Amino acid sequence: IWQRVKPIKDAGAGAIWLSPIYESPMKDFGYDIINQTVIDPLFGNMEDFMDLMNITHELGLKLILDFVPDYSSDQHEWFQKSVKRIDPYTDYYIWHDGKVDNETGQRSAPNNWTITSPSLAKKTRRVSVPKSHVFTDPATAENHSWGIASKKWKGWVLQNVMRYWLDMGVDGFRVDSVPHLFEDTEFLDEPLSHDPNALEGDYDSLVHIYTQNLPETYDMVYQFRAVVDEVMMTEAYETINQTMLYYGTDERAGAHFTFNFLFIRNLTENSTADDYDYIIHQWMDNMPQGRWANWVVS
Secondary structure (H helix, E strand, C coil): CHHHHHHHHHCCCCEEEECCCEECCCCCCCCCCCEEEEECCCCCCHHHHHHHHHHHHHCCCEEEEEECCCCCCCCCHHHHHHHCCCCCHHHHEEEECCEECCCCCCEECCCCCCCCCHHHHHHCCCCCCCCHHHHCCHHHCCCCCEEEECHHHHHHHHHHHHHHHHHHCCCEEEECCHHHCCCCCCCCCCCECCCCCCCCCCHHHECCCCCCCCHHHHHHHHHHHHHCCCEEEECCCCCHHHHHHHHECCCCECCCEECCCHHHHHCCCCCCHHHHHHHHHHHHCCCCCCCCCCCCCC
16 A cells, blocks of 8 residues: 555645554454454454555645444454453443244344345354344354443444544544444334335344434444544444434534535436536535534545
8 A cells, every 4th residue: 555655645635544454364354353452364463564654644635544433343352252251341242132032042132233245144154243233144154143332332432443543543444333432232123115116024124223323323423523622533324313313412512514415316417507516505405513524435
């Protein structure tokens, strides 16, 4: 990467954002992380990273890292200890033994929550991420338990990960998949969406009132921002009203900006000038005063 930094600078960029570079078995393109403070050998080592950061800073560029608060690999030390009920890691995840069929004695998933990444489910033999219902298939769990992350995982532990990299000199973070930071801890069934284009079991077949944009999610984003004065941007494919809440309030700052996906979600090669005008105003008219706008175009 550092060999290509200067052309990026010459192209007019002000920052470089790296997708996950952390230690990982790479079942999910590096997002299934074993340790968020260790560089995976696939990419080099900490010395290589420091060289990259120094070069970017010498050129006047910012270096932004992916921050992945939702995921852990099933190989993560905390996950392994949580499975074995070794304290204090037992409640780093919230576990459920699933429903039991009274006739067959077989266990099944505790609710109707669906997945967004079937390909990952095929590769993962046990629950491997805190938000297991979203990114892997709990029905493949060898130990017949279903786990989601507790507040302990997502609170001070991950804020310390942020502080570690900020102390190293990084300039900020892109926070991955923030709408899924918290889920209902009672594992309640979600209502049907009645979407005519969604098949039974599809992610869009449900209204995700128990697995997305819970009040705790926004609070956690505000806690993350309290650690990051530099740059913090968040990823959320949500309604305009839900997205704007990630900016924070007058009392509590949230993300410097949340990615604006309106262009790539709503415009096509057949869109008119009026379509562009509507999309631009949809963001600008709803954005809190004094905040940063942004436009994702690919």
